[in-house]
Amino acid sequence: MSDSGTNLRKLLVVEDDPGLQTQLKWAYEDYQVFVAGDHDTAIDLLRAEEPDVVTLDLGLPPDPDGTREGFRTLKAIVEAKPDTKVIVVSGHGERASALTAIGSGAWDFYQKPIDIEELRMIVARAFHVRELEVENARLAGQGASDNRVLGGMISGAPEMQKVARTIERVANLDVSVMLLGASGTGKELLARGLHEASGRRNGAFVAINCAAIPENLLESELFGHEKGAFTGAVKTTEGKIELAHGGTLFLDEVGDIPLPLQVKLLRFLQERTIERIGGRKAIAVDTRIVCATHRDLDAMIAEQSFRDDLYYRLAEMVVKIPSLAERPGDAVLLARHFLHQYAPAMNPAVRGFAPDALHAVDEARWPGNVRELENRIKRAVIMADGKLVTRQDLDMASREGADDGTGDEAWLNLRSAREAADRVAIRRAMTQSEGNISLAAKLLGISRPTLYDLLKQYRMQA
Numbered sequence: 001m002s003d004s005g006t007n008l009r010k011l012l013v014v015e016d017d018p019g020l021q022t023q024l025k026w027a028y029e030d031y032q033v034f035v036a037g038d039h040d041t042a043i044d045l046l047r048a049e050e051p052d053v054v055t056l057d058l059g060l061p062p063d064p065d066g067t068r069e070g071f072r073t074l075k076a077i078v079e080a081k082p083d084t085k086v087i088v089v090s091g092h093g094e095r096a097s098a099l100t101a102i103g104s105g106a107w108d109f110y111q112k113p114i115d116i117e118e119l120r121m122i123v124a125r126a127f128h129v130r131e132l133e134v135e136n137a138r139l140a141g142q143g144a145s146d147n148r149v150l151g152g153m154i155s156g157a158p159e160m161q162k163v164a165r166t167i168e169r170v171a172n173l174d175v176s177v178m179l180l181g182a183s184g185t186g187k188e189l190l191a192r193g194l195h196e197a198s199g200r201r202n203g204a205f206v207a208i209n210c211a212a213i214p215e216n217l218l219e220s221e222l223f224g225h226e227k228g229a230f231t232g233a234v235k236t237t238e239g240k241i242e243l244a245h246g247g248t249l250f251l252d253e254v255g256d257i258p259l260p261l262q263v264k265l266l267r268f269l270q271e272r273t274i275e276r277i278g279g280r281k282a283i284a285v286d287t288r289i290v291c292a293t294h295r296d297l298d299a300m301i302a303e304q305s306f307r308d309d310l311y312y313r314l315a316e317m318v319v320k321i322p323s324l325a326e327r328p329g330d331a332v333l334l335a336r337h338f339l340h341q342y343a344p345a346m347n348p349a350v351r352g353f354a355p356d357a358l359h360a361v362d363e364a365r366w367p368g369n370v371r372e373l374e375n376r377i378k379r380a381v382i383m384a385d386g387k388l389v390t391r392q393d394l395d396m397a398s399r400e401g402a403d404d405g406t407g408d409e410a411w412l413n414l415r416s417a418r419e420a421a422d423r424v425a426i427r428r429a430m431t432q433s434e435g436n437i438s439l440a441a442k443l444l445g446i447s448r449p450t451l452y453d454l455l456k457q458y459r460m461q462a
Contacts, residue, residue: 010031012054163319163322177194219264225279426440
């Protein structure tokens with residue numbers, strides 16, 4: 001056996017037969033071997049050494065002629081370290097024990113009598129698979145990092161890259177910015193990113209959802225109040241505008257501000273001073289306003305439910321946020337991110353997605369955008385029974401009657417339509433394959449050289 005001080009890969013052998021312990025210990029000279037003869041010792045070594053591979057004899061004391069203690073140990077190993085590759089070794093019940101072991105989380109099953117060379121090959125394969133999993137996880141994490149845009153938002157879509165570049169350009173200009181987009185598209189995340197990219201980053205970022213606060217309380221929330229200004233005003237309280245002095249105030253759902261309060265907000269934007277409710281003193285406040293809404297403000301202005309002069313003050317720069325359906329490939333990218341975020345705490349056994357699940361995520365329209373996708377993935381992680389989340393776990397049926405592009409919005413220029421379709425398909429394939437050219441080409445049904453030619457032709461990154 002190798003010296004315990006080396007950096008060799010760690011193997012835990014759980015076997016109660018002293019003779020077999022010695023034989024196995026010296027057979028695995030390429031690994032750092034730890035030996036346990038019972039359940040408690042095995043779990044102690046697992047927690048202390050964190051081996052990637054375990055060989056487990058089901059016949060452990062105090063039941064060496066049965067399998068009860070062995071299966072108890074298997075369950076404890078899987079619960080303590082789900083990514084461990086457990087190779088169950090048994091001479092009991094053969095097929096029945098094998099099925100039970102695999103169903104309980106074992107990676108492989110080997111029947112006694114032991115052939116050392118054959119078992120060595122199984123162990124070597126287990127280490128190889130574990131190394132591939134670690135590398136894939138590293139690349140997935142690296143990919144997520146590479147696809148982070150402004151504010152930590154994850155996207156590989158050119159549409160979102162364009163939005164991020166626009167926001168970065170105006171970040172240091174002291175202009176009001178309005179973010180327009182459907183609910184769940186990440187408007188607050190982008191607003192926070194704008195703040196972090198600006199010269200006000202050391203000031204406070206204060207957010208308020210104007211639709212979530214009753215009209216009679218919204219004025220106090222924004223402008224604050226003096227002690228005794230109304231029943232219940234037991235102390236002087238600063239409003240959100242004042243709290244954001246030197247920083248950024250994010251007004252979410254600004255379209256829900258009632259007309260009387262719009263007048264007071266307009267006065268602040270013109271004069272850069274506020275008066276608290278019940279106060280008589282003008283207070284100078286240096287606050288940048290970033291706002292967002294999913295409502296049609298042009299229609300509201302036409303209906304005179306939103307002031308046009310306030311709109312022009314708030315919308316010195318307008319940025320439109322694309323929906324998730326308008327960002328091909330991002331749904332899969334985000335789904336993987338949310339799975340890795342929630343699985344460790346909610347269901348550690350879950351390691352990834354089955355192909356049918358990825359296809360379902362990719363083909364869905366996601367009317368609730370990123371927020372809907374996040375909730376769906378969180379629920380699927382909780383409900384999943386195996387290592388891979390399936391379409392059934394996502395509770396998503398196949399799409400029927402999908403848009404074939406022949407409606408009123410179909411492209412009239414056939415060459416442009418083909419190029420647009422190619423770009424979408426390539427982006428989705430590259431996302432699903434996590435940048436693997438060979439796999440992406442296989443998904444697209446073309447050769448690697450053809451895919452390289454298309455990437456070069458469309459100036460897309462590999």
